[in-house]
Structure formats: C-alpha cells, structure tokens
Amino acid sequence: SAVISQKPSRDICQRGTSLTIQCQVDSQVTMMFWYRQQPGQSLTLIATANQGSEATYESGFVIDKFPISRPNLTFSTLTVSNMSPEDSSIYLCSVEGGQGGYEQYFGPGTRLTVT
C-alpha cells in the first residue's frame, strides 16, 4: 500500500482566509482524491485530481472555493478559500492501490478549524 503524508496535520484559521493542504505519496499514482469529513459525518468526495488535467469536482464543490493542483504523479494540493466556520472539517487525500486496484488508501488527514 502507498504511504501518504499530509501537511499541516491541523490548523486553526480565521474566517475569510485561505489554507493550502499538501498531500505527498511515496509512489507515482494516476489519480488522487480529496475528501471532506465534517464533524460526525461520513466522507464526502470533493474532487478527483489527475496529473496533467483539470480536477473533476463533485456536485456542490467548485474550483473557486477548492482549487486543486496536481503538478506531478506524487503530489497534490487542495486550497480551502475564503473560509467560513462551515469549512471546519477533516480533509483527507487518498490514492488507489492494492491487488484489486480499487482499494483507497488515505493520508493522515488535516483537521481544520475556522473561527
């Protein structure tokens, strides 16, 4: 399975500011995924990031609010822009792997609190 790191692990931010979350994988992967998990909720996919193309956003998520970069096959960033308290969540990146190819492996997550 891939080893995934995320930075920062947590942050407290003021409303109206932006935060960029980094995700680094120890092997080359085609697709990287960004999820949000609001308090007490399950995981919601924000977008899928392929290297060399624009990210694909899920319904309810837009590029202006959550711009994503994917400069190479081992790295991606997610920016949470113009934050409000409703953006307080855990943000997780993940990649696929495993024998079946559809197992997702998750990074350690970034816990964001917006005040």
Added chain:
Amino acid sequence: EDKVVQSPLSLVVHEGDTVTLNCSYEVTNFRSLLWYKQEKKAPTFLFMLTSSGIEKKSGRLSSILDKKELFSILNITATQTGDSAVYLCAVVTSGTYKYIFGTGTRLKVLA
C-alpha cells in the same frame, strides 16, 4: 440517487462480545464494496468484496457480500477495546467511477 446506508449508527458492547455491522446499498453499476476502520482521522482499509457469497477473513474480522439482496456484513468476534472505532462501508461504481461512503457505525467496546 446512489446511496449507502449503514446500521446501526452506534453500538456499545463488552469485550468478548460478537458484533455484526450492516451495510446496504442502492447504486447503479456496482463494482465493489469496501470496509474501513476509522479510529482518529485516516480510515484504514479492511476488506474489498466484489463477488457474492465469498467470505473475506482477517483474524477476528470477517465480511461477506450479497449482491442479490444488495448488502454486506462485517463481523467482529471476541471484541477488544482496540476495536473501538467508526467502521465505514464504501461502494465503488463503474462508469462514473465513484466511491460512495456510508455514514458509518460507531462501535465502542467496554473493558
């Protein structure tokens, strides 16, 4: 609309008990079903199921899929306090290639 529903939402048991967690789904173009354990932030992979009736087993954990009735169960025998976590079920669809997560079952095992 594709959906994955888990039950119960939460469960409290004592060490040594056996628990069964349920995951039902309604999706178009089912590809596979995955179980995860989430203790702090990052979910960790447990099982992937693609075929009906074939049990996957790892230690005290086992899981099986019923594609006719559209559900899966995760069994944990001889529970330990270390099993306390949120257990997530996710369905992968083909075509649009989506992962749809259920709301999870929060399991607490008391010593």
